[in-house]
Amino acid sequence: MKLRTILTSAALSVGMALSAGAALAHGKGMMTMPGNGQTVGADTKVMHLMFTDPMQITTVTMAAPDGKTYKINGPAANQAVKTWEGKLPKLAPGAYKIDWRGMSPDGHPMNGSFAFKVAN
């Protein structure tokens, strides 16, 4: 087998692996409010990300049922916090998904997501 064949096979293997399913799991040991899968009232005004160690949360976005993605504002990205509180926009009934990113105290990039519903 020639070198080119080996490199092509390696590239194909990575490509095939890229086409498989499932999702990344990060931020284990953390809690959120609302919790993942929870149904909340339309009067919910804030969300929380809670960690065992202080985290720098750099970006939090929320995908809403109207198809738009909202940026959620909270403590500054360069500030490490154990509990991050973000102000939610006015919620309409439907399914929401929150995505967050940040950095752990030892410098690891972290990300995670959770979903919740707003009752009619």
Next chain:
Amino acid sequence: MGGVLAALEPVQIASILVKAGMYVSVLLAAGSVINLWLLRELDAVASRRLRRLAAWSAIVGIVFSALNIPLRAAFFYGGFGGALDPMMLQIALFSPLGLSVEADSLGLLAIATIALNRSWTRPVAFLGVVLVAISFALRGHATEDPRLALATLFVIHILAASFWIGGFYPLYDMAERGNEAAVRTVERFGQAALVLVGLLVVAGVVILVILAGDPIAVLTQPWGQFLTLKLAVVALLLGLAGLNKLRLTPALAETGNPGPLRASIRWEVAAFLVILLVTATFTSTVAPEHVG
């Protein structure tokens, strides 16, 4: 493992490719300097070529290392737009990654001076090699407890890997001559490899045990599966190294025909590229959960 790869975003894919490029160039730069010192039978032409390779690899390594910062900023931001966001760049720059990139770049600059071939450039380049190895201990899992032990093991692992990857070009180059100097060069590398490859494997295994606990239990995690893939290619690489030492080097001495040894080195290079790509992928995507 496939699931982890499928969930990768464009920013993460770019980060993995840049990291793999950084591994190749940085290890090649450091390893070329180590082999310039170790392989004393290199002739003037081979020495000059190796110095040039070290310098060019160092320059490419600085570019790849520096790219880590805007890419990390882009990850924090959630898209490539973050690569230019001042707040995200500041967070990336003042993180352990930033410190590591600064140390790495300084070390690579020192290595690049070897192209000048003055009396002071070899010690400076050697300091650069040490700095580059230390830079790997300033980021990621090397900064976890027990920090001193992990940092030391990572430095050993990086130096030994550099030695190996940096040996491919001078061996390939010298083997072509098929003369006595070529045989002595390959034999000398083989003797050093017995110690350094041993250190590479032992340091890797101890790092695995410290980070993951029970190495068998982690095989059920995506991290363990990436690691298994890496170890399978490492096993292939060790097999080729054994073949080189026990069969192909004596054959070169007997026949003066460099063909089989050079072909084997090409395979080793391919295996090393796969190992570095797999390492860049799993160190960028999944962390081990400590078991046991």
